Amino acid sequence: MNSSHQRWLLEQLPQWEREGLLTADAARTLRERNAVDDSQPGLAQIVMGALGALLIGSGLIAVIGYNWDDFSRPVRLLFAFLPLLLTQLFSFRVLQRGEASSAWVRETAALLQALATGACIALVSQIYNLGGDWPDFLFWWMLLSLPLAWVLRSHSVAIFYLIAIAIWSVNQVDRGRPWFDSPLLYPLLLLGLLPYWPGWKNQAPLSVSVRWVMTISAIFGFCSLEIFVIPRSSDYFSGYDAQSFFWLWTLTAAAFALFPLSQNGNEEPIRRKPQVVLGSLWLLGYGVAATFRDVSDDILKGASHALQLPCCWALLTVLAVFVLLASLRKRWAVLAIASVALLPLLTIPFVQSKHAYDSTFLSWLVTLHLAVIGITLIVLEFAGKKGAPRLGATLLSVLIIARMADSHFSLLAKGVAFIGVGVAFLAFNILMSRQLKKKQAAIV
Amino acid sequence: MKTLPLIIFGLAVLAQWAAPLSQIWTHEQVLAKGTLIKLKCSAPDPYDPLRGRYLAVRPSQSQAAVPAGVELKQHTQVYAVLTTGTDGFATASSLSPTPPASGDYIRVKTGYVYEDKAWIEWPFDRFYVNEKLAPEADKWFAENIRSVQGITAEVRVFNGRAVLEDLSFDGKPFREILKARVK
Known part of the structure; x- marks a missing residue:
């Protein structure tokens, strides 16, 4: 039962107790069994916190992208480091307050700091006209953001990290790269999430959204790894x-x-x-x-x-x-x-x-x-x-x-067979629905 | 307050400062101590969603000679030995897997290697400009596409590292030319 079902059940219990459907003991047992862990953020909280942080972070990146070339280099560097410092102080305060900080504030702090880190690296490379490929930038950005998923238990930073390692791995499948710059690194990068899940005490549950993202990330990561390890004589794939x-x-x-x-x-x-x-x-x-x-x-x-x-x-x-x-x-x-x-x-x-x-x-x-x-x-x-x-x-x-x-049957025969299969399929579906109703009636 | 998360947070904060600061230190060293070289190049105007408008700097030299007996692999870091010609422009005269004992050199990445030649990826490929100036750069290129002089990339090199300091045309900073056109 997920937390929204548990919340619904807990809301119904007083009414059921009043109506005599449940004894006080039974209601207490149900309350204990279905206690909602409020330290885990709800989906709406994550979305709102992440959206706010994303908007601020994107705004920051856009302001940086304007390229204030009227200012001197030190002033522009100050623009890069000031947001990073402020977000770090915000995260520190959240961490200091511990359980007193609500889940969405933790999410927002972590995501803001991750975005400020990316913006800082981007601005430094803009000021010094650095080249470099975007996967290199992504690699350092995700590594520098990873500890925020551990210490602030941030789902959104964990999701960002999982997407980033998958994109990075898919991009590194070219032949001839050293192992540390190739998808061979993917399993190690995935293991980097261990302090987030299963967590310091091996008890942290994983939300359904993170599970789905982790699975999709792992699919892309491991498939890239397999493409990379297959020996090829050229950059092109043979049959x-x-x-x-x-x-x-x-x-x-x-x-x-x-x-x-x-x-x-x-x-x-x-x-x-x-x-x-x-x-x-x-x-x-x-x-x-x-x-x-x-x-x-x-x-x-x-x-x-x-x-x-x-x-x-x-x-x-x-x-x-x-x-x-x-x-x-x-x-x-x-x-x-x-x-x-x-x-x-x-x-x-x-x-x-x-x-x-x-x-x-x-x-x-x-x-x-x-x-x-x-x-x-x-x-x-x-x-x-x-x-x-x-x-x-x-x-x-x-x-x-x-x-x-x-098969080599005529179109007429194939058509009849398809109709037959369709009818049988629908009939089976009706039969199963009736069976289910009978079972439910027997339980009641 | 728990200690372990705080220690890890502290280390993360340090790393988040150390990564850009190390870049700044390295590039300030190159700008302060490096030799200034000039390279012929072109520079059209694309866009980076994270870092804004820039001019894509493409040095006209895209291949360099591989000395006899030296075997280079694709996608590896090598050193391009720089030689300045009588016209004042530098070229990569040869490639070496190790840094040369003397002279100026730049660390480059090899592309396709064929017999005694290798395609090279220069360590700088962009020059960021204000988004007001970037469209003007496009117009300037359209008007001056047949110019024999072309754009000059002014690059500081030090211990194999390179920092693109400025772009110039006919001795004038390219950014100033664009600013004058905008006014």
Whole structure:
């Protein structure tokens, strides 16, 4: 239950007590169980604080951008350092007040200081006509701002940092860069957030918005890293490179979906686990694409090429550990979806000949595998266990449409089949809605 | 008040001051002690969203010779040895992976390397101007595009570092020419 649900529940309790729906003891227990942690800022507070700070910071940058060339260099340098000093004093005061400072003030102070830091570096480089690439500027700006996310527990600075490290990594994929100036640094940069999450006492919860940004940042960061480590003879990508990326990204998606969770994390609703949502979406899309022979042909070539790379084996090792941990937590549904990524490994020994790959085996294996997953998700629900019947039905429908699309049947036959699948899908949806109503009626 | 967050905050504040101050120190050293060299260049007028209007300084020399026996890689820092010609303009006469023992030199980045030549990225590429002057620079370039003299970049170099001090045309500071046109 998130904090807005808890607040709503706490607001209802006095009324329910008055109406006799709850005893005083029951109400007290509910209050204790659903106590709202007010030290965590609400979304509206973050947005308002961040917006105010952003406006002031942007104004500051625009004033600097005017370039006051009538003033001497020392005066212009004073313009650069004065806002930085003021924002630092503001943050210090907020830090000094500790818990007495409200969450939105902390957010505003941290974001203002981060923006003043960026503006100061920008103005110094303007005064001295320094060149330099914007990724270098971004790199130093985000590093100098990172401690503010730790000490002021600022969500907006953490989000800025996560976006910045992803943009920086994507920009550094060119061949021939030293490791410390390449996406190989991304995992270390991501670890830089550790004092913010899980925090000094290993207890800090992560808000849903930061989770989503962190997942998207990690996707871009790790995918850039994989592009960088694949050896290339030139600045351009060959067909083999692209095919290898595709499979390595799929293994990464599987690792994301299977990322180890605590028991509490495992029980959280799916929308609070963006790594599972985005990882599974990629894997299902990849699975459906792999049912087409042309695509599975490319996947096989890419997998064979990638298996010669040490980074691929490192990724497979990480994945094996995650599979083991997910098995211990009994995350069968996610394991079933993630297993789609490993199907090329099963087929490579059987289909590789000297001159070509016969990908028919892989495309049929993936079709069968996805069909089994779809059916299992439906059957689990009817067997009284936790399933996902609508997802299962969607998967089966997409598979039928995909097979019909690449078949040699006439347009008339395909049209009839599509209508049939559509009707069956709608009928299944109606059936599931009735089942749900019956269940709810039984509970009442 | 907890001590650890305060210590970290203090260190962050120090770092936020140290980063720009170290830049200022380095560039003031170059401006105070560096040798003044002149480079032929062009300078059209783009825009930086963070730092405002600037003139993109493009030295006319974009390649330099790689001495025989020296192997240079792409995207690496090397040293361009500067030689001043009879016309008073400096050129990068050769590239070296290590700083030369004497003479003026600038640290540059290599681009594409081909046989005995390498493309170079100069360490300065922009000259910031007031946003009132920048559009005037565009007009000036349109009118003087066929000028054989071109713009001169006045650069101070010291221990491989370079600071673009001014742009000039026909011996006059370019900024002053633009200011006179605006009036």
